[in-house]
Amino acid sequence: MLNERPSIYTRYVPSLIVEASERPSYWFVYRAGTDKLLLGENPGLDAIPAAARAEELGFAPSRSLYLGTLDGAPCYAAEAPEDALVPAGTEFLSLRSLYEIMDEDLFHLAGRALQLLSWDSTHRFCGRCGTTLERAANDHSKVCPNCGLSHYPRIAPAVITAILKDGQILLARAPHFPNNMHGLIAGFAEPGETLEDCVRRETMEEVGLTLGEIRYFGSQQWPFPHSLMIGFVAEYAGGEIAVDGEEIEHAAWFGPDNLPNIPPKLSIARKIIDWYAEEYGGRSGASS
Ligand SMILES: [Zn+2]
Structure with missing residues (x-):
């Protein structure tokens, strides 16, 4: 009866603190203001662009955040500026169009990346006093430095x-x-x-x-x-x-x-x- 899908946490370890890794990082890059994810031609996780630093992707992200590790590899969410050039061999594809094609764990992690980036870009100011929010140290919330109100990602x-x-x-x-x-x-x-x-x-x-x-x-x-x-x-x-x-x-x-x-x-x-x-x-x- 119950949905028996294995938990994503058999592969994915969420974290806010970047740890040193020998492996290149995977970058879940979205075009600013869209659900379009940057993908290469390889299947599975290797379709996600890998690089030691964001700048190696060929553009400077307008925002980025650390997601933790998938199969031991560090993962980041990043937003590409609207005018960023697409690196050779990659293209932006709507995440929605990938949901029959992509590995389910990968789809869910890409969804987490999209939601966190989207929330970060649309919740920049305190809803009570209008002050610019700051990211909290211990979770994905933001805190108002003026009035202390916490803001959590919308679900x-x-x-x-x-x-x-x-x-x-x-x-x-x-x-x-x-x-x-x-x-x-x-x-x-x-x-x-x-x-x-x-x-x-x-x-x-x-x-x-x-x-x-x-x-x-x-x-x-x-x-x-x-x-x-x-x-x-x-x-x-x-x-x-x-x-x-x-x-x-x-x-x-x-x-x-x-x-x-x-x-x-x-x-x-x-x-x-x-x-x-x-x-x-x-x-x-x-x-x-
Ligand atoms: Zn406030």
Whole structure:
């Protein structure tokens, strides 16, 4: 049932303190103000440009920060100025376009780099008194030297839910989905609600159904721009499907053998749907 992906921390050691290393560093470089990551042609980690110092990449980063080590190699996040020339043999590619292609640990570390750079560039001043913020020594927060207020990187939790009824799964289509794709019910948590409350509210708002038991599935960071997707599987309790017509334009029950076009691999929506298809496939009308 649970998402059994190995932890990234079997390979990645986060740290704020640079330690001496014999190995060249990997640079997760983004074009300023975009999600475009600098990549070479090699597969895996070797696609990330390696250099002892940022200047060897051919430009001076407009901001950079240390991420820790991956497979023992130091890793940095850096922002390339908008007019930086692309080093020979490399190109900037949207991280979003890489999420079916890239090693999952690498995608997540690249996502961490993108979120930290983005937050650093959009949270430069104290929200209370306007003073320029300073980076904290012990974590990725910033501190106001005038009033002392701490500022932490933004993470927006969002739930994503498979709803099951008599061995069928509810799949829904948002107006912006390409190619008649159907996915799961999803939405951002609001102040004052639990994640389970959020699942029930979003389900009622988008498709007009009430839910019984809600079980945790797993989670996934989604750095566009700063979401944390929390996956659930819920039992249908009551109501008839009534789409809201705005966030959802069509929703229906599907069996494991007649699924419509579904979200691409690596997305947590797809992982939940794949789990459902494996769990309920071949049961011929299973219900208890
Ligand atoms: Zn302040």
